[in-house]
Amino acid sequence: MKYLTNNFFQNLITKKEFTVTVLIIILFLLLIFSNDIFLSKSNIDSLQTSIAPKAIIAAGMMILLITGVFDLSVGSVMGLAGVITSLCLVKGISVGLSIMIGLLTGMGFGFFNGILVAIVGVNPLITTIGTMYMGRSLINILLEGSARHGIRGFSQSFIAIGANKTFGLYNMVWIMLIIVIVMQIIITKTTWGKKIYYFGGNPEAAKIIGINTKKIRIITYAFSGLLAALAGILVTARFEMASRVLGSGLELNIIIICFIGGGSMAGGRGSVIGALLGCIFMSLVQNSFTILQISDFWQSITIGSLLILVVTSDAYFQMRDTKEVL
Amino acid sequence: MLDTNISKGKLNKINLNDFSIFILSIIVFLFLAITKKNFANFENIYSMIYGISMEFFCILGLGFLLILGEIDLSIGSTYGFIGALTGYCMLILNCSIWLSIVLALLVALLIGLINGFFIVKLKVNSIVMTLGMMILLQGARTAFTMQLGGATYSYAFRSISRFRFRTIHLSVLLMIATIIILELLLRKHMLFKKLYYIGEHPESSTVYGIDSDKLKIYFYIICGLTAGLAGIFSASRVGVTMPYTGTGLEFKMVTAAILGGASFFGGKGSIMNFFFGLFFLALILNGMVMFDINPDWQKFVIGAILVTSMAIDTKFNKKSDE
Numbered sequence: 001m002k003y004l005t006n007n008f009f010q011n012l013i014t015k016k017e018f019t020v021t022v023l024i025i026i027l028f029l030l031l032i033f034s035n036d037i038f039l040s041k042s043n044i045d046s047l048q049t050s051i052a053p054k055a056i057i058a059a060g061m062m063i064l065l066i067t068g069v070f071d072l073s074v075g076s077v078m079g080l081a082g083v084i085t086s087l088c089l090v091k092g093i094s095v096g097l098s099i100m101i102g103l104l105t106g107m108g109f110g111f112f113n114g115i116l117v118a119i120v121g122v123n124p125l126i127t128t129i130g131t132m133y134m135g136r137s138l139i140n141i142l143l144e145g146s147a148r149h150g151i152r153g154f155s156q157s158f159i160a161i162g163a164n165k166t167f168g169l170y171n172m173v174w175i176m177l178i179i180v181i182v183m184q185i186i187i188t189k190t191t192w193g194k195k196i197y198y199f200g201g202n203p204e205a206a207k208i209i210g211i212n213t214k215k216i217r218i219i220t221y222a223f224s225g226l227l228a229a230l231a232g233i234l235v236t237a238r239f240e241m242a243s244r245v246l247g248s249g250l251e252l253n254i255i256i257i258c259f260i261g262g263g264s265m266a267g268g269r270g271s272v273i274g275a276l277l278g279c280i281f282m283s284l285v286q287n288s289f290t291i292l293q294i295s296d297f298w299q300s301i302t303i304g305s306l307l308i309l310v311v312t313s314d315a316y317f318q319m320r321d322t323k324e325v326l
Numbered sequence: 327m328l329d330t331n332i333s334k335g336k337l338n339k340i341n342l343n344d345f346s347i348f349i350l351s352i353i354v355f356l357f358l359a360i361t362k363k364n365f366a367n368f369e370n371i372y373s374m375i376y377g378i379s380m381e382f383f384c385i386l387g388l389g390f391l392l393i394l395g396e397i398d399l400s401i402g403s404t405y406g407f408i409g410a411l412t413g414y415c416m417l418i419l420n421c422s423i424w425l426s427i428v429l430a431l432l433v434a435l436l437i438g439l440i441n442g443f444f445i446v447k448l449k450v451n452s453i454v455m456t457l458g459m460m461i462l463l464q465g466a467r468t469a470f471t472m473q474l475g476g477a478t479y480s481y482a483f484r485s486i487s488r489f490r491f492r493t494i495h496l497s498v499l500l501m502i503a504t505i506i507i508l509e510l511l512l513r514k515h516m517l518f519k520k521l522y523y524i525g526e527h528p529e530s531s532t533v534y535g536i537d538s539d540k541l542k543i544y545f546y547i548i549c550g551l552t553a554g555l556a557g558i559f560s561a562s563r564v565g566v567t568m569p570y571t572g573t574g575l576e577f578k579m580v581t582a583a584i585l586g587g588a589s590f591f592g593g594k595g596s597i598m599n600f601f602f603g604l605f606f607l608a609l610i611l612n613g614m615v616m617f618d619i620n621p622d623w624q625k626f627v628i629g630a631i632l633v634t635s636m637a638i639d640t641k642f643n644k645k646s647d648e
């Protein structure tokens with residue numbers, strides 16, 4: 001690839017993660033010095049609750065992207081887990097057990113996706129779009145009657161999980177950091193992690209040398225579902241209500257985040273740290289939209305164009321690598 | 327030379343696969359007719375067909391792309407956005423109806439062109455590119471519908487979709503005419519044989535001298551145009567464009583197309599079967615309404631149908647070395 005030099009700095013600069021970090025720093029400085037709102041307590045709080053759940057989901061999505069697939073159902077799983085946990089809580093089930101049930105739902109959903117993609121062999125796009133709609137309508141079906149506008153009235157111990165802070169940062173931020181760091185270490189240092197990269201880079205070769213591709217697919221999809229469920233439960237706890245729109249449209253956001261953070265449709269690229277960086281970048285961009293009061297129209301134009309720009313440059317560099325002439 | 331499944335489809339060699347969606351539709355139709363009194367009358371069936379005739383052009387555009395082995399996920403947002411744009415031109419810019427329609431269709435053409443260019447020439451992945459376009463257009467659609475503020479369109483515009491010839495609506499007539507013409511062409515004309523070939527054997531098509539790049543861009547343009555056309559028809563029928571108009575359309579269209587035999591791997595599908603794919607879905611949804619099933623289950627059912635039909639598609643059509 002590009003690692004023909006041993007020069008640390010040359011290698012560092014060519015990495016996507018480096019570009020994103022620079023962009024983040026620039027954006028950060030711009031935001032600090034252009035207005036008073038950015039560093040206010042409420043803004044920092046809302047940044048945290050915006051970054052943490054997305055980063056948790058993006059970590060799972062990044063692993064899937066490294067293996068060459070993706071999961072468009074994460075938004076629905078997020079909402080579904082929130083709703084199921086809430087329903088358990090209002091029925092009087094203990095906090096711990098309710099959370100377990102919510103997480104298991106997410107994992108089961110992911111498992112279902114994994115089996116469809118790995119064993120039946122259905123295209124991941126269609127599978128996860130299908131399960132996305134199935135999940136979303138399940139949410140609507142569950143939230144009926146008096147629960148039509150959301151479920152509230154959770155116990156303090158549940159709310160505390162999402163709303164409490166440790167050492168000044170929300171609990172969910174710490175959870176996110178632990179997940180990201182652990183996953184990054186697994187990806188880069190363990191054998192299993194290297195298998196994932198190899199699988200993504202060349203699926204046929206991976207099968208030939210005996211990597212159990214089906215098992216990896218199922219595990220990574222189940223894990224993505226689990227993380228999405230975790231994020232959904234954390235957000236439900238923080239905002240003290242379960243709503244039917246939780247996670248709606250989120251999957252596209254997450255994919256953009258992962259692409260910015262170095263993931264690629266081709267597979268074999270990206271890192272969990274990159275996912276976190278992409279997340280921080282997107283949240284800062286969206287924060288600046290809010291602070292500068294930019295209309296919905298320009299927000300969508302920017303985000304859509306950003307996605308197109310990122311994938312076009314990704315495709316261009318890939319073409320250059322393989323020496324295809326435009 | 328151009329030896330594909332379709333070109334081998336002589337009329338006397340009946341391929342059961344081609345008829346399966348037709349048979350399925352008949353089964354569901356009979357089931358509903360027997361179990362529900364209100365089903366099998368002219369109004370109900372005709373209103374289903376009328377509804378389909380709007381979406382039919384959309385599925386044509388998408389269907390051809392699927393035959394070519396490509397996809398366009400932005401059709402739903404194009405549908406909504408172009409409808410809103412037409413409304414904007416008519417109500418806010420005070421253009422005449424026909425000028426607004428022409429302008430809106432030109433924009434739809436442009437959308438298709440951008441999609442096609444990025445995907446074919448810049449080699450961007452079709453899923454991601456059209457996804458990005460979808461997001462962009464969603465924002466544009468919201469912006470324009472906000473400007474319109476839910477205002478209803480003029481009577482003249484709304485009567486376009488209500489225009490009847492004897493008792494049959496204009497769109498239904500167009501749909502029937504298109505089906506007949508295209509079905510005949512598909513079996514004879516070289517162009518359509520090329521499409522199937524490009525879908526089934528993308529690499530060797532260039533060897534045989536087929537300019538697949540140019541064809542793909544043309545059909546991306548056509549897809550944008552048909553989505554826009556469907557959006558305009560729908561705007562005329564409903565009378566107003568909402569910020570969420572067209573959401574989920576691509577999902578429904580892909581399901582109907584795959585039901586209609588289009589393979590995700592390219593090279594399959596026929597016009598009649600696309601129609602029956604839409605018809606089958608409409609039957610199911612109509613049936614669910616008749617049986618008083620909670621409307622929230624509708625999306626679930628479409629999702630389940632999509633996943634199931636994709637599973638079947640993969641089992642039969644995936645090339646063994648993939």
